[in-house]
Each structure stands twice: as C-alpha cells, then as structure tokens.
Amino acid sequence: MFDNFLTLEEVDVSGKRVFVRVDYNVPIDEHGAIVDDIRIRETIPTINYLIDRNAKVILASHLGRPKGERKPEYSLYPVAKRLERLLGFEVKFAPDCVGEDVEKMVNSMKEGEVILLENLRFHKEEEQNDPEFAKKLASLADIYVIDAFGTCHRKHASMYGVKDFIQPVVMGFLLERELKFFEKALLNPQRPVVAFVGGSKVSSKLGVLKHLVDRVDKMFIGGAMAFTFIKALGYPVGSSLVEDDMQEEALNIIEQAKKLGVKLYLPVDFICGQAVSDQTPVIEVPWQEIPEGWMGLDIGHASVVLIKEIIKDAQTIVWNGPMGVFELEKFKRGTFELAHAIANSPALSIAGGGDTDYAIHKAGVVDEISYISTGGGAFLELLEGKMLPCLTAITKKE
Numbered sequence: 078m079f080d081n082f083l084t085l086e087e088v089d090v091s092g093k094r095v096f097v098r099v100d101y102n103v104p105i106d107e108h109g110a111i112v113d114d115i116r117i118r119e120t121i122p123t124i125n126y127l128i129d130r131n132a133k134v135i136l137a138s139h140l141g142r143p144k145g146e147r148k149p150e151y152s153l154y155p156v157a158k159r160l161e162r163l164l165g166f167e168v169k170f171a172p173d174c175v176g177e178d179v180e181k182m183v184n185s186m187k188e189g190e191v192i193l194l195e196n197l198r199f200h201k202e203e204e205q206n207d208p209e210f211a212k213k214l215a216s217l218a219d220i221y222v223i224d225a226f227g228t229c230h231r232k233h234a235s236m237y238g239v240k241d242f243i244q245p246v247v248m249g250f251l252l253e254r255e256l257k258f259f260e261k262a263l264l265n266p267q268r269p270v271v272a273f274v275g276g277s278k279v280s281s282k283l284g285v286l287k288h289l290v291d292r293v294d295k296m297f298i299g300g301a302m303a304f305t306f307i308k309a310l311g312y313p314v315g316s317s318l319v320e321d322d323m324q325e326e327a328l329n330i331i332e333q334a335k336k337l338g339v340k341l342y343l344p345v346d347f348i349c350g351q352a353v354s355d356q357t358p359v360i361e362v363p364w365q366e367i368p369e370g371w372m373g374l375d376i377g378h379a380s381v382v383l384i385k386e387i388i389k390d391a392q393t394i395v396w397n398g399p400m401g402v403f404e405l406e407k408f409k410r411g412t413f414e415l416a417h418a419i420a421n422s423p424a425l426s427i428a429g430g431g432d433t434d435y436a437i438h439k440a441g442v443v444d445e446i447s448y449i450s451t452g453g454g455a456f457l458e459l460l461e462g463k464m465l466p467c468l469t470a471i472t473k474k475e
Contacts, residue, residue, distance in 0.1 A: 079256045083247045083472040085123065088220055090132040092188055096218035097123060097249060098235050100225035100451060101138035101156045101193075109155050113438070116227070116451055117159055123224050123249040124164065124191065131188035135217055136160075137174055137197055137235055138225070145201025157193045168193055174200070175213040183217050203234050211238030224249025226256075227452035229465040236467040245472040251451065256468075258448040259459055262427040263292055267392035271424075273384075273415060275300030275398030276432070279323040284461035285397065290333050290341075295387055297342040299376055299400040299411070306331070306343055307364060315349065315367035342387060346377030348401070348408060355405050375401030376411035384415055388422050396428040397460060403436050413440040420445030429456030 099120045104112040111117075120136075127134045143151040157170040171179045174194035182192060197203040202210035211234040215221070221243050223229070228236050229252070240246050248256075262270070270293040276282055279302045289296060298306060304317040309324035310331075334341040345364055349371040350357035361377045362368070376384075380400075388394065396419060403412035413436070419426050420442035428437060429450030437443055450456040455465055 079260065079468070081473050082256075082468070083245055083474055084253055085126065085222060085247050085249055087474070088245055088247055090127055090130050090220060093132055093219040094135060094183060094186070094217065095127055095132045095220045095222055096135045096137065096214065096239075096243075097127070097222040098225045098228075099123075099136055099138045099249075100227040101136075101153060102140050102227065103156065105140075105150075105155055111155055111159050114159055114163070117156060118163060119251050119451055120224055120249070121163060123222065123251060126250065127222075128189050128191070133183070133186040133188060134191040135183060135186075136191065136193045137214070138193075139198040139203065139228070139233075139235075140196050141198070143196060143198050145198065145204070147199045151196050151198070153193060153196050160191075160193060164191070167191075171195055175210065179217070197233075197235050204231075206232050206234050206238045208234075208238055208241065210234045212242045215239045215242035218243060221246040222249045223247070223467060223471060224251045226252050226450070226455055228455070229452065229467040230455045230458045230463075232466045237470050240470040240472075246470050248471055254448075255450060255452070258427050258450075261425060262393050262395050263460075266292075267425065269294035269391055270393040270395065271295045271297070271387060271391040273297045273299065273394070273396045273398075273400075273419075275302070275400045275412070276430075277301040277318060279305045279320050279327060282398065282457075283323070283326055284463075285457060286330050287333075288460060288462040289395070290330055290337065290339055293339060293395070295340040295342065295391075296334065297384060297387060299344055299380075299415075300398050301373070302398075303343050304373060312365050313367060313369075314373070315369055315371040316351075317347075317349075317367060317372040340387075342383065344373075344376040344380040344400075345383055346379045347373035348375040348377055348411070350374050350407065353402055353405070355407050357407070359407055373401075374405075375403075375408035381411060381414040381418075385418050388418050388424070391422060391424040394419050394422060394424045394426040395460070396426065397430045397433055397457065399432050399436050403432075403439070409439075412436045416440035416442050416446075429460075
C-alpha cells in the first residue's frame with residue numbers, strides 16, 4: 078500500500094537544502110520546560126542521516142494552537158535548545174518560518190548545519206493551506222521531507238500545499254517506520270490479531286470499531302464506551318456514561334462480529350464510584366450489577382484476568398484508548414494491567430493515541446511495546462481505513 082512512496086534514501090541530498098516537516102508539538106510546562114521529548118527524539122535518525130550526507134537541514138513544526146497569532150508561550154525556542162542537547166551541536170533558531178530574515182539565514186547555511194524555524198501556526202495561512210504561504214515555504218528548499226506522522230491527517234500548507242511548488246516530496250524515517258508497523262499490524266498481520274479499544278465515546282471510535290471488526294480475530298471493548306454496548310444489550314449501567322443514540326450502532330457491531338466469527342469481548346466487572354474523583358467511595362461489581370447512582374470508572378479484577386487469557390495466543394496486538402479514568406489513582410489499575418499484559422506478550426504490539434501513549438509511559442513499559450505511534454488523530458484515521466491526505470502529497474516512484 079505504501080511501497081510506491083519515495084523515501085529519503087532514494088534521493089541525493091548532498092549539498093541540498095532539505096526542508097523537513099517534523100512534529101515537535103510537545104508538552105511544555107509553565108516554566109518553558111519540555112515535559113516529554115519523545116517526538117523530538119524520534120526525528121534524530123532522519124536529521125543525522127541528512128547531516129552525514131552534507132545536507133543543509135531546515136526543520137519546521139507547529140506547536141499548540143496559537144490560532145495565527147505570535148504568542149511567546151507557543152515559541153519553538155525550548156525545542157531548539159533540547160534538540161541541541163540531543164544532537165550535541167548548535168541548532169540555529171529562526172525568528173520566523175517565512176520572510177527575508179529566514180531567507181538570509183537559509184541562504185548563508187553551510188553543509189551539515191541545522192536550522193529550526195519558528196512555529197508555523199503563528200501564521201493563519203498554515204492551517205488554511207494557503208498556496209502563497211506554501212510557495213514561500215517551498216522556496217526555502219530543494220527537497221521536501223515529511224516526517225510528521227502526527228499531522229498527516231491535516232491538509233495544511235506545510236504538509237500538503239508544498240507539493241505544488243517543490244518536488245520531490247519524500248518520506249522521512251519516522252513516517253516510514255510508522256507506516257511499516259501499521260502495515261505489519263493490520264494489512265499483512267500474523268494471526269490471531271487482537272484489538273483493544275477503549276476511551277469514553279463510541280461516536281468518536283465508530284469508524285475504528287467498524288474497520289477493525291473486519292480485520293481482527295478478537296476485539297475487547299473497554300473504557301466508558303463499553304456501557305453503550307452493555308445498555309444496548311438490555312442491562313442496567315447505573316449512572317455510567319452512555320451514548321443512547323449510539324446503541325443501535327453498538328448492536329450492529331456485535332452483529333457484524335458474530336457474522337464474521339470475530340470474538341467480541343466486553344468487561345465482566347467494574348470498579349465503580351459515585352463521582353469522577355479520587356475522593357469517591359469505591360465498589361467492585363459484576364457487569365450486570367452496577368447500582369443506580371454508581372458509575373463504572375475502571376475495569377475490575379476479573380476483566381484483567383480475561384484480558385490476559387485473550388492475549389495468550391495473540392501474534393499481533395493493536396491498542397487504542399484507556400480502560401478507565403487512569404489519570405486518577407483509584408481507577409488506573411485496569412489500563413496499567415492491560416499495558417503490562419501487552420508488554421509481557423511476545424506478539425507484535427502497536428499502540429497509539431494521546432491517552433494510550435501517556436498511559437504506557439505512566440505504566441513504565443515504553444520499551445516493551447513493539448511500536449508506539451506518535452500520531453493521535455492520524456493513527457485513528459489509519460485505524461478507520463482512511464488514506465491520510467498528506468500521504469498523497471508524497472512523490473510516487475517512477
């Protein structure tokens with residue numbers, strides 16, 4: 078599916094100005110310190126490859142949602158400093174991403190130098206996919222490299238518009254790796270394939286559930302969305318979160334799984350509270366016995382045992398979405414136990430989505446998951462079977 082996309086190793090970058098669109102949308106605290114630099118680290122192989130081949134490397138990213146205005150708290154300056162530490166040499170920081178000053182900086186670059194441009198989203202034209210803005214970005218370089226998987230579902234100027242003004246547009250190593258793992262997990266997987274889908278709403282994961290049920294052998298639905306399924310089957314769910322208008326869709330997915338011979342699992346017990354709070358009293362009950370006034374906020378001990386049984390023969394595991402309100406101490410166990418169960422499995426495992434990524438880090442099993450996707454929305458759209466718009470911008474092999 079992705080074999081005909083031109084890759085970085087298939088173009089001559091020596092002495093060329095190479096514009097690399099990265100995703101440095103990292104969490105920064107109120108003191109300007111980077112909380113998690115995984116997205117920066119993941120781009121180092123691409124940058125090092127270019128430096129080793131005497132390219133002039135121009136990095137561009139967005140950060141947060143400044144909505145087209147220059148806001149100091151959204152500056153990429155802290156990222157430039159972190160990148161310098163990771164690379165071990167100077168990274169020049171441009172005051173903007175377009176304009177005369179930037180052009181001068183780029184034109185005076187020596188081979189093997191690296192510049193990070195200021196936040197693309199300080200210009201509203203970036204999100205509007207404005208052709209003039211895309212043209213200005215394209216004028217800075219000879220080759221365009223897309224290495225920002227997390228933004229591949231957005232038709233923005235730096236991701237999509239540039240293709241009209243510069244060729245070739247190629248895949249960086251991070252993007253290539255994301256797509257290879259996705260292919261291994263869902264397009265040509267080792268079976269059985271087991272999917273774990275969590276989160277709060279069926280409506281936000283409907284496309285994912287429909288697409289996965291056609292491709293997996295077993296699927297476990299957890300998180301608050303499980304209650305929409307349980308209520309659709311005619312059982313009480315107390316005060317748990319339910320999307321009443323999604324019950325019919327839930328029954329359709331159950332029916333589709335039955336038709337395809339896919340084993341569909343729901344949690345068999347829950348940890349319940351009376352409020353989403355660490356102060357709430359807690360009870361653990363079987364799934365049919367959630368009392369009125371109580372809401373399920375995590376899966377229970379028996380559900381964790383079930384998960385471990387489901388995983389036993391898995392060859393491929395796909396995970397998106399937490400099993401409960403894992404941010405709270407009282408309701409984190411189910412999500413963390415799932416993370417550990419996947420980590421302990423010899424199966425190829427691919428996980429993605431902001432909450433899932435965060436949970437894996439909190440559970441301390443980052444190194445045991447085969448692949449953690451850097452893209453939330455992009456990962457979801459791939460799981461839904463959609464072709465990401467920015468992938469169509471990549472130059473195809475002859």
